[in-house]
């Protein structure tokens with residue numbers, strides 16, 4: 001499997017507002033995007049751009065707060081009440097080919113590809129099969145890959 005670039009690091013938080021303040025005031029985020037609800041994924045989302053070179057945006061942090069009773073991050077926050085690093089997301093050119101490759105390697109792919117926060121198809125691979133890291137695979141957006 002040849003992964004593309006790291007698109008974002010998912011960080012679960014019990015409070016997006018508190019997390020925004022941390023990334024802005026402590027970590028010097030260069031841009032805080034408008035938070036939005038993704039009921040289909042059971043999360044409230046806010047993208048934060050860390051500083052890159054010469055004032056440009058670097059890596060994106062995806063802050064996620066539970067939305068609804070069935071949110072997939074309730075279990076994580078029960079174990080990590082203050083929040084923490086939740087998943088890493090890598091781009092691939094062809095989501096269906098990538099999914100088939102992970103399955104062929106015997107990895108536990110969590111569900112069918114569905115639309116993610118960048119508007120392209122995503123799927124997750126279970127952390128037990130990925131060195132303890134919940135891994136999100138997303139099809140590369142047509143634009144610049146930022147939200």
Ligand SMILES: CC[C@@H](C(=O)O)C(=O)SCCNC(=O)CCNC(=O)[C@H](O)C(C)(C)COP(=O)(O)OP(=O)(O)OC[C@H]1O[C@@H](n2cnc3c(N)ncnc32)[C@H](O)[C@@H]1OP(=O)(O)O
Nearest residue numbers: 010041045072075076086110116117118124127132133134
């Ligand atoms: C915003 C939309 C989208 C995007 O476009 O970017 C997103 O990123 S949405 C992000 C939220 N969505 C998801 O996480 C969907 C996929 N996740 C799941 O299906 C579940 O969270 C899970 C990975 C199957 C875990 O389910 P859960 O019920 O919470 O836990 P288990 O008891 O089954 O856990 C088993 C095992 O795995 C460990 N674990 C759980 N979560 C993580 C994690 N994020 N990172 C590392 N390890 C994790 C958990 O501790 C258990 O370990 P053991 O106790 O050793 O068995």
Ligand SMILES: [Co+2]
Nearest residue numbers: 010062089136
């Ligand atoms: Co994500």
